Amino acid sequence: MKAAFIEQFGGLDVLKYGDLPDPVAAPGQVVVDVVAASINGADWRVRAGFYAEAKFPLVLGRDFSGTVVTLGAGVDDLKIGDAVFGVLEAGREGAYAEKLAITASIVAKKPDALSHVDAAAMALTGITALISIETTLKLQRGETILIQGGAGGVASIAIQLAKHIGARVITTTSAANVDYARSLGADEVIDYNAQDFTRVVGGCDAVFDTVGGEVAQRSFAVLRPGGRAAFIASGAQAPKPERGDVTSLRPAVGRARAPLERIGELVAAGVVRPPEIKLFPLSQAAEAHRVSEGRHFRGKLVLRVR
Secondary structure, rough: EEEEEOOOOHHHHEEEEOOOOOOOOOOOOOEEEEEEEEOHHHHHHHHHEEEEOOOOOEEEEOEEEEEEEEEEEOOOOOOOOOEEEEEEOOOOOOOOOOOOEHHHHHEEEEOOOOOHHHHHHHHHHHHHHHHOOOHHOOOOOOEEEEEEOOHHHHHHHHHHHHHHOOOEEEEEEEEEHHHHEEEHOOOOOEOOOOHHHHHOOOOOOEEEEEHHHHHHHHHHHHHHEEEEEEOOOOOOOOOOOOOOOEEEEEEOOOOOOHHHHHHHHHHOOOOOOOOEEEEHHHHHHHHHHHHHHHOOOOOEEEEEOO
């Protein structure tokens, strides 16, 4: 099979495109012919060696959409030919390839309302937004939330989810993406290059930060006493607030079929629409990483595998 992989950690130049052996379905697994794979910020961090040691060659990528072509022993809830989408097991990479093997119970059937490209773009971003907004922050109708980085893949879904719940949504973005953020339903959009969000926002019930760094730490300032903030771009642990009257949370984004099915239901109901997508062929995975590392694109980057 063709794949985009690394044989050592490093910069863009270590990402190769070539042939690797096809995977085999172990008991409880399926092999999927991948049609599209999503690019996430974690992917280039894996490539650069930010995370645990890896066995090389290492195929990158975590979420995908495709078609089941092989059933492992004991799999009876999927069949060959099913269109599916999902996210590889926590700690596993491997979606930048024409084929992958994955535990059957954590993939979901792809809704007809989603193309393979959109499904790949919605998998990890969708479950991350769901868990962050609903499970971690427990956002309620009538509350006010600040979502940092509103033009990104996770944040764009989070804005729509928060509006569906009935919250007032404030978001930050660059001037070029203000109209896009408004089209997602944001009630107030702050151009972070023109305004300091801590000077124009206050009394929020919740913050969802997808940016990290200094933005994450400064986000505590806009919370009311008793407010809570969730962070997905600050590492494995949530940053510690300098004030003691707010709560800092790190969403635990597990792998399961149910949240993927929920994403499909929300799309079918018109509650959530897929983010804007920029497509790259699998052979140009290094160029997609270059764009991802720049962190100033809108929506999601997706690899078309076949």
